[in-house]
Amino acid sequence: MKFFAFHLMPYRHLDFAAASKYESYWVEFPNTFYDTQKGAPLYREYIEQLIYAAECGFDGICVNEHHQNAYGLMPAPNLIASILIDRTRHSDVKVAILGRALPLVNNPLNIAEEYAMLDNISNGRIIAGFVRGIGAEYHSTGINPVYSHERFHEAHDLILKAWTEPGPVVHQGDHFSFNYVNTWPRPYQKPHPPIWIPSQGSAETITWAADPARKYPFIVTFSPVESVLRYQQIYREQALRFGYEADGTQLGWAAPIYVAETDAIARRESEAHIETLFNNFLHIPPELLFPPGYTSVNSLKAIMKNRRGTGFERQTSDQLVERGMFIVGSPATVREKIEAAHARTGFQNLVCMIQFGTLPDPLVRKNIQMLTDEVLPKLRQVSMAA
Amino acid sequence: MRSRGAGPPIVLLQGFDVAFRDDTFLEQLSQYHEVIVPDHPGFGRSDSPTWLRNIGDVAYFYLEILPELSGGRPVHLMGASLGGWLAAEIAVRDTSNIRSLIQISPAGVRKKDTAIGDPFIRSPEVSADAMFADRDRARDLRRPIDSDEQIDVHLKNSIGLARLGWQPRLASAELQRWLHRIRVPTCLLWGSFDRIMPIEHAQVWLDSLDDARLEVIDGAGHLPHIEMPEKTAAVIASFIRECPE
Numbered sequence: 001m002k003f004f005a006f007h008l009m010p011y012r013h014l015d016f017a018a019a020s021k022y023e024s025y026w027v028e029f030p031n032t033f034y035d036t037q038k039g040a041p042l043y044r045e046y047i048e049q050l051i052y053a054a055e056c057g058f059d060g061i062c063v064n065e066h067h068q069n070a071y072g073l074m075p076a077p078n079l080i081a082s083i084l085i086d087r088t089r090h091s092d093v094k095v096a097i098l099g100r101a102l103p104l105v106n107n108p109l110n111i112a113e114e115y116a117m118l119d120n121i122s123n124g125r126i127i128a129g130f131v132r133g134i135g136a137e138y139h140s141t142g143i144n145p146v147y148s149h150e151r152f153h154e155a156h157d158l159i160l161k162a163w164t165e166p167g168p169v170v171h172q173g174d175h176f177s178f179n180y181v182n183t184w185p186r187p188y189q190k191p192h193p194p195i196w197i198p199s200q201g202s203a204e205t206i207t208w209a210a211d212p213a214r215k216y217p218f219i220v221t222f223s224p225v226e227s228v229l230r231y232q233q234i235y236r237e238q239a240l241r242f243g244y245e246a247d248g249t250q251l252g253w254a255a256p257i258y259v260a261e262t263d264a265i266a267r268r269e270s271e272a273h274i275e276t277l278f279n280n281f282l283h284i285p286p287e288l289l290f291p292p293g294y295t296s297v298n299s300l301k302a303i304m305k306n307r308r309g310t311g312f313e314r315q316t317s318d319q320l321v322e323r324g325m326f327i328v329g330s331p332a333t334v335r336e337k338i339e340a341a342h343a344r345t346g347f348q349n350l351v352c353m354i355q356f357g358t359l360p361d362p363l364v365r366k367n368i369q370m371l372t373d374e375v376l377p378k379l380r381q382v383s384m385a386a
Numbered sequence: 387m388r389s390r391g392a393g394p395p396i397v398l399l400q401g402f403d404v405a406f407r408d409d410t411f412l413e414q415l416s417q418y419h420e421v422i423v424p425d426h427p428g429f430g431r432s433d434s435p436t437w438l439r440n441i442g443d444v445a446y447f448y449l450e451i452l453p454e455l456s457g458g459r460p461v462h463l464m465g466a467s468l469g470g471w472l473a474a475e476i477a478v479r480d481t482s483n484i485r486s487l488i489q490i491s492p493a494g495v496r497k498k499d500t501a502i503g504d505p506f507i508r509s510p511e512v513s514a515d516a517m518f519a520d521r522d523r524a525r526d527l528r529r530p531i532d533s534d535e536q537i538d539v540h541l542k543n544s545i546g547l548a549r550l551g552w553q554p555r556l557a558s559a560e561l562q563r564w565l566h567r568i569r570v571p572t573c574l575l576w577g578s579f580d581r582i583m584p585i586e587h588a589q590v591w592l593d594s595l596d597d598a599r600l601e602v603i604d605g606a607g608h609l610p611h612i613e614m615p616e617k618t619a620a621v622i623a624s625f626i627r628e629c630p631e
Contacts, residue, residue: 146545287509
């Protein structure tokens with residue numbers, strides 16, 4: 001199994017008491033809540049946490065993109081990725097951007113160029129994540145959510161064309177048109193950097209990712225463990241329908257993880273912080289999370305009738321643990337939980353959110369250290385044996 | 387499609403939220419007119435055809451079916467909100483089957499740096515309230531959305547509205563440049579408390595249209611024909627009476 005350390009870079013100094021009169025920390029949440037004196041040092045703190053994770057033995061470190069919110073201060077993840085690439089230049093640590101939101105840009109070739117630059121600068125150590133962006137970002141960017149899927153697929157095809165076909169070539173599409181697709185530099189990795197698809201899961205996306213022409217690793221995020229495993233199983237079944245057996249490296253699970261000396265200590269130290277992640281930073285009303293057309297009418301209907309889960313209702317730390325949305329405990333407990341899940345589907349990528357919500361620096365560092373000292377080495381043995 | 391009454395035809399192009407009780411308004415108008423209320427393509431019980439991509443597609447669709455809708459008679463084309471935008475998009479293209487244009491708080495044009503009410507960002511209930519000056523009456527005038535079919539229609543209409551009007555929000559950049567092509571008599575009706583399409587927008591229309599008048603419905607919100615149906619219908623009837631044959 002490969003282990004990745006993932007960071008959202010939340011604005012953890014938020015004045016929660018003052019912020020509580022807003023329904024959500026997205027889209028319309030005033031940026032005057034951001035205090036530069038408190039926010040600027042967070043970049044240093046968070047970058048150092050990821051570098052520390054790389055030094056401690058994670059196989060890769062990950063960033064991601066979100067816009068206009070207090071939940072993640074990383075609207076341009078490639079800026080952070082380029083720092084991480086340089087800081088890890090004497091290692092073979094991967095830098096994964098999970099991911100860039102393809103439909104939200106009007107020129108996807110910019111993404112092809114930036115990824116290709118990072119791939120060259122890192123001598124081929126990047127993983128290129130492709131996402132649609134969350135619903136709230138269609139409010140923030142003005143991109144029409146009705147065309148989200150179309151734009152994602154067309155942007156994907158265009159970027160692949162730019163990376164793999166000798167330029168210049170033409171692209172005439174419904175959303176993007178270019179007479180001269182001729183991207184410099186070309187990507188370092190051949191035929192192109194690995195592409196990962198992080199998603200909360202949908203049958204259409206799984207079918208698309210599992211297609212033999214793509215075989216993109218599918219990373220299930222922010223979901224109860226049973227849903228994660230169900231989606232991974234659907235991926236495996238879909239691969240069989242396509243006539244091949246999916247490799248465990250095509251499956252991944254992304255979740256917040258916290259390890260401490262004992263179960264009780266781990267729960268106590270993480271409780272308030274994990275609740276801020278799910279109940280404050282991630283609380284998003286359905287009109288923001290699911291703008292018209294972002295999901296199919298059927299999924300939207302199910303959501304309207306059954307307003308449960310992340311973004312809708314408060315979840316206590318206990319509930320998050322029970323649903324397996326948060327992996328927490330002593331090294332033995334955390335190891336067992338991961339092993340039990342791994343035994344069900346054989347996923348080979350574990351993306352560990354090592355900082356979440358308001359979790360302060362000393363606890364993040366302890367978490368990274370205990371994970372890499374006491375959890376990951378034994379899991380590596382298990383998965384090697386399997 | 388709904389149709390009632392007899393007389394010179396009015397085609398009413400509705401707004402996107404059709405859950406409002408418009409019976410009184412239609413009853414008033416249908417005393418002297420045949421009132422024809424179609425479901426737009428991509429809305430209500432209509433299909434969402436693949437050719438439907440933007441407001442121009444809907445306008446051309448209506449230009450093709452207008453003679454059929456009205457049995458070949460020229461019509462008074464009336465639009466409310468989204469329907470007003472659509473009526474203008476139709477009329478800038480061709481007014482040969484149109485006797486007059488009646489615009490109830492139409493969307494479609496932008497006034498520099500003037501915000502409009504966002505129909506997408508609040509819950510359906512809060513959005514509906516914002517359409518009325520009197521929020522208590524809003525509750526009486528809106529049918530509850532609870533059956534499966536009503537939810538389907540509501541979701542479809544939201545997607546239909548987003549498809550046409552997400553960005554630029556409920557307007558087309560080109561429309562204003564061509565409004566001068568509309569030479570039929572035009573009556574603009576606007577509620578004085580319109581929180582969705584603030585009444586400042588009326589001036590943009592008046593500046594661009596040759597033969598237009600503004601009728602302010604005092605005390606009404608974005609949907610004066612729902613909130614004050616008798617008064618609104620009376621203003622429209624008097625406008626139509628003055629229209630040349």
